[in-house]
Amino acid sequence: MNSATLASLSNLLVPTATVIYTLALLAHTVEWSSGLRVRKPAEQKVLVGADGAEIPAGADADGTDEPDRSSRWQQASRIGVLLTVLAFVMHAGGVLTRGLAAGRVPWGNMYEFAITASLAVAAVYLFLLTRQRLEWLGLLVTFVLAATLGIAVLALYVPAADLLPALHSYWLVIHVSAAAVAGGGFTVGGLASILYLIKSRAEAREADGKPMSAALRRVPSSAGMDAVAYKVHAFAFPLWTFGVLVAGPIWAYYAWGRAWGWDPKEVWSLVTWVVYAAYLHARATAGWRGRRAAWVAIAGWVVFLFNFIGVNLLLSGIHAYSGL
Amino acid sequence: MSEVKEHVETEPVMSGGKPPERPEPPALGLVGWLRWSWRQLTSMKTALVLLFLLALGAVPGSLIPQIPVDPIKVSDFYEANPSLASWYDKFGLFDVYKSVWFSAIYLLLFISLIGCVVPRLQVYLKALRARPPKPPRNLNRLPGHQRFETDASEADVLAAAHQELRKRRFRVETYDGAIGAERGYLREAGNLVFHFSLILTLVGVAWGSLFGYRGTVLVVVGNGFSNAVAQYDDFTPGRSFTPDDLPPFTLTVNSFKATFETQGPQRGAARSFDAGITYQETPESPEKSYDLQVNHPLSIDGTKVHLLGHGYAPKVTVRDGKGDIAFSGPSPFLPQDANFSSFGVVKAPDARPAQLGFEGFFLPTAVIDQRGPVSVFPDAVNPALVLTAYYGRPADETGKPQSVYQLDKTKLTQFDDGKGDKLRFQLAPGQSIDLPDGRGSLTFDSYDQWVKLQISHTPGLNLALAGILLAILGLMGSLFVHPRRTWVRVRTEDGRTVVEVAGLDRGPERGLGDELDAISNILNRKREQA
Numbered sequence: 001m002n003s004a005t006l007a008s009l010s011n012l013l014v015p016t017a018t019v020i021y022t023l024a025l026l027a028h029t030v031e032w033s034s035g036l037r038v039r040k041p042a043e044q045k046v047l048v049g050a051d052g053a054e055i056p057a058g059a060d061a062d063g064t065d066e067p068d069r070s071s072r073w074q075q076a077s078r079i080g081v082l083l084t085v086l087a088f089v090m091h092a093g094g095v096l097t098r099g100l101a102a103g104r105v106p107w108g109n110m111y112e113f114a115i116t117a118s119l120a121v122a123a124v125y126l127f128l129l130t131r132q133r134l135e136w137l138g139l140l141v142t143f144v145l146a147a148t149l150g151i152a153v154l155a156l157y158v159p160a161a162d163l164l165p166a167l168h169s170y171w172l173v174i175h176v177s178a179a180a181v182a183g184g185g186f187t188v189g190g191l192a193s194i195l196y197l198i199k200s201r202a203e204a205r206e207a208d209g210k211p212m213s214a215a216l217r218r219v220p221s222s223a224g225m226d227a228v229a230y231k232v233h234a235f236a237f238p239l240w241t242f243g244v245l246v247a248g249p250i251w252a253y254y255a256w257g258r259a260w261g262w263d264p265k266e267v268w269s270l271v272t273w274v275v276y277a278a279y280l281h282a283r284a285t286a287g288w289r290g291r292r293a294a295w296v297a298i299a300g301w302v303v304f305l306f307n308f309i310g311v312n313l314l315l316s317g318i319h320a321y322s323g324l
Numbered sequence: 325m326s327e328v329k330e331h332v333e334t335e336p337v338m339s340g341g342k343p344p345e346r347p348e349p350p351a352l353g354l355v356g357w358l359r360w361s362w363r364q365l366t367s368m369k370t371a372l373v374l375l376f377l378l379a380l381g382a383v384p385g386s387l388i389p390q391i392p393v394d395p396i397k398v399s400d401f402y403e404a405n406p407s408l409a410s411w412y413d414k415f416g417l418f419d420v421y422k423s424v425w426f427s428a429i430y431l432l433l434f435i436s437l438i439g440c441v442v443p444r445l446q447v448y449l450k451a452l453r454a455r456p457p458k459p460p461r462n463l464n465r466l467p468g469h470q471r472f473e474t475d476a477s478e479a480d481v482l483a484a485a486h487q488e489l490r491k492r493r494f495r496v497e498t499y500d501g502a503i504g505a506e507r508g509y510l511r512e513a514g515n516l517v518f519h520f521s522l523i524l525t526l527v528g529v530a531w532g533s534l535f536g537y538r539g540t541v542l543v544v545v546g547n548g549f550s551n552a553v554a555q556y557d558d559f560t561p562g563r564s565f566t567p568d569d570l571p572p573f574t575l576t577v578n579s580f581k582a583t584f585e586t587q588g589p590q591r592g593a594a595r596s597f598d599a600g601i602t603y604q605e606t607p608e609s610p611e612k613s614y615d616l617q618v619n620h621p622l623s624i625d626g627t628k629v630h631l632l633g634h635g636y637a638p639k640v641t642v643r644d645g646k647g648d649i650a651f652s653g654p655s656p657f658l659p660q661d662a663n664f665s666s667f668g669v670v671k672a673p674d675a676r677p678a679q680l681g682f683e684g685f686f687l688p689t690a691v692i693d694q695r696g697p698v699s700v701f702p703d704a705v706n707p708a709l710v711l712t713a714y715y716g717r718p719a720d721e722t723g724k725p726q727s728v729y730q731l732d733k734t735k736l737t738q739f740d741d742g743k744g745d746k747l748r749f750q751l752a753p754g755q756s757i758d759l760p761d762g763r764g765s766l767t768f769d770s771y772d773q774w775v776k777l778q779i780s781h782t783p784g785l786n787l788a789l790a791g792i793l794l795a796i797l798g799l800m801g802s803l804f805v806h807p808r809r810t811w812v813r814v815r816t817e818d819g820r821t822v823v824e825v826a827g828l829d830r831g832p833e834r835g836l837g838d839e840l841d842a843i844s845n846i847l848n849r850k851r852e853q854a
Contacts, residue, residue, distance in 0.1 A: 164595075165618040238803065262393055281371060
């Protein structure tokens with residue numbers, strides 16, 4: 001295949017993956033919303049109040065209830081995961097063919113970085129899914145994936161082309177891939193932290209006697225979510241450190257003649273690093289564990305996103321990509 | 325310190341577990357107050373606040389133009405908002421990362437760090453020598469507690485458990501009728517290495533900024549450069565730098581070639597820069613040649629030469645009213661846009677009877693559109709020089725240095741074209757123009773290219789790099805090593821041995837390994853065999 005064929009194949013695969021992620025998002029939406037209505041029928045093992053409306057508080061405080069396997073939300077969840085896997089395969093194919101078409105790593109401009117970084121998010125999520133129950137993150141993950149790819153396809157697309165001289169370096173491979181995979185971890189960790197906050201709030205309310213929605217009842221306990229969030233962050237943080245504080249400065253030293261020059265992208269990478277360092281410290285500090293630490297993680301994710309998108313769009317600097 | 329203890333000694337982290345410890349109120353007297361302040365500064369909560377401040381403090385430097393990054397933008401900002409700019413300047417906002425308040429944040433952070441990790445190091449060294457602790461009285465209150473009976477003797481059970489735990493790299497201590505085991509000592513070691521390595525990195529960075537230097541120079545192709553402070557266009561020495569630190573090399577730029585994308589949406593984007601240079605490390609050493617490219621700096625005795633930029637230098641010959649050559653040679657013009665429309669001046673202060681000056685644009689690929697002449701491609705496909713001209717009384721020798729990129733027009737008069745408009749002319753290479761009233765002429769002979777070189781030396785960079793790499797190693801230890809304690813206790817009831825095992829995860833993961841199951845499985849198997 002020549003590069004034009006590969007490029008058009010990539011242009012076919014990436015939008016297709018976007019559509020399938022959107023379908024997966026729909027399936028997960030059904031998963032989350034189905035429980036809101038399916039509570040009434042008598043087939044549910046969960047206790048239902050005499051009038052059929054109230055769910056007794058504390059019936060399943062830790063959300064470990066396992067209704068029968070064929071229930072509607074579980075089917076929706078399985079379909080969502082299957083669609084995500086299918087979309088991931090196409091997505092990976094799209095990124096690969098894009099790289100082959102351009103004859104280099106597929107992260108030389110913002111479109112390519114968006115499709116590669118979102119591939120990293122999907123990879124981190126699916127990898128974790130093979131090791132533990134994580135379907136509860138599917139709704140948020142597929143939303144982020146569909147949105148990122150949609151924006152990339154509709155707003156950021158540029159045809160495959162060669163690179164600026166400063167990007168001709170194998171450090172491009174090391175620096176950007178480390179940052180992208182770490183970003184995938186931050187994203188999954190941030191999403192887990194968001195759900196953790198929602199779930200732990202629901203748990204606290206339940207302790208006060210207020211009912212918890214069925215969808216929230218099904219997902220793991222907030223402690224379990226917190227553990228997942230921590231694991232992903234613990235994986236992403238050293239990688240981020242390497243990507244932006246080792247590989248980045250080394251390459252900057254070769255390309256621009258200084259290891260660190262307070263370029264806006266560098267500043268925000270450091271801010272990201274400091275916020276995640278604060279997250280790890282918060283987890284070890286009395287009075288900061290739990291919800292406050294989760295807020296710090298979410299702040300870190302927002303800073304990371306701003307660094308990835310906002311710095312290129314709003315602030316000028318030498319981290320400009322070719323064609324945006 | 326209280327935080328340190330808590331981190332080392334407490335049970336697995338539980339959200340909202342312990343209430344936050346209140347700091348003691350300051351004791352009377354200076355010593356008491358100092359001790360209280362020190363304790364506050366080195367507490368984890370202060371470190372957390374300082375981390376947030378550091379993150380917050382770094383932000384303005386990315387939003388407000390910075391003198392070391394882009395001084396021209398700073399002066400533009402001054403012109404646009406003079407009163408706001410003077411306020412910004414009071415708070416060091418044009419040079420955030422060298423400002424007093426930013427330095428204060430990171431220095432306090434590092435003092436807090438040292439104050440935190442040094443006592444932790446002592447605690448850790450003590451913990452390394454300590455024996456794994458005795459089992460607590462009520463093992464059944466611990467996570468993963470298991471209890472079973474076996475026919476094996478107490479001694480056999482303990483020996484088997486001992487062997488299994490050793491195999492799993494636990495440090496094992498035998499007590500009377502019990503075993504205490506602990507593993508994961510490297511977690512705290514990693515934690516300490518991480519923090520001490522950050523100090524190493526800071527020292528490396530500080531060393532580099534004290535003893536290093538960085539300068540840039542614009543060299544027209546065919547010309548040379550010798551490494552002396554006076555030769556630089558722009559030179560930033562570190563505080564402890566002395567001119568003797570400059571290695572005495574010389575270099576000559578022999579050629580320069582830039583290639584650009586010629587088609588597609590990225591037309592005009594640069595694809596390669598290539599400068600052929602020859603250099604001598606010292607006046608006595610042999611001449612060597614080097615192909616200088618972006619990402620491919622030249623290293624001379626620890627000093628790096630980088631190719632930072634390039635541009636055009638039109639070569640013109642200016643004749644004065646008497647017919648004498650008043651100026652001849654290349655004048656570097658500075659690129660103003662991606663297509664290298666370059667602005668510059670040509671000065672002929674020695675022209676007589678009137679001195680002459682020219683100002684305008686060099687356009688590598690000139691076309692004329694509604695805006696007038698512009699360049700549409702960065703390579704020199706159709707070069708043109710578009711100038712306006714000035715004359716004036718011969719200047720007095722003031723000895724005041726003048727910019728080679730700007731024309732001081734205060735005492736000059738602009739030529740007009742005789743029809744009431746300002747004189748403006750466009751020349752292709754080889755073309756000339758005669759100035760009105762026989763005041764002289766200008767010939768656009770050809771053009772040269774120039775390169776902007778950066779020469780820099782940053783000692784301590786390797787130290788900073790080693791620090792960060794060590795920090796990452798330490799970080800991985802502190803994040804991925806699971807410190808755990810495991811206990812086995814045996815007693816004999818009614819002729820059978822009752823075994824209790826339990827464990828405690830001391831990291832934030834809150835998961836126990838499978839060693840408890842492994843131990844009970846091994847012992848159960850023994851029981852079956854028996």
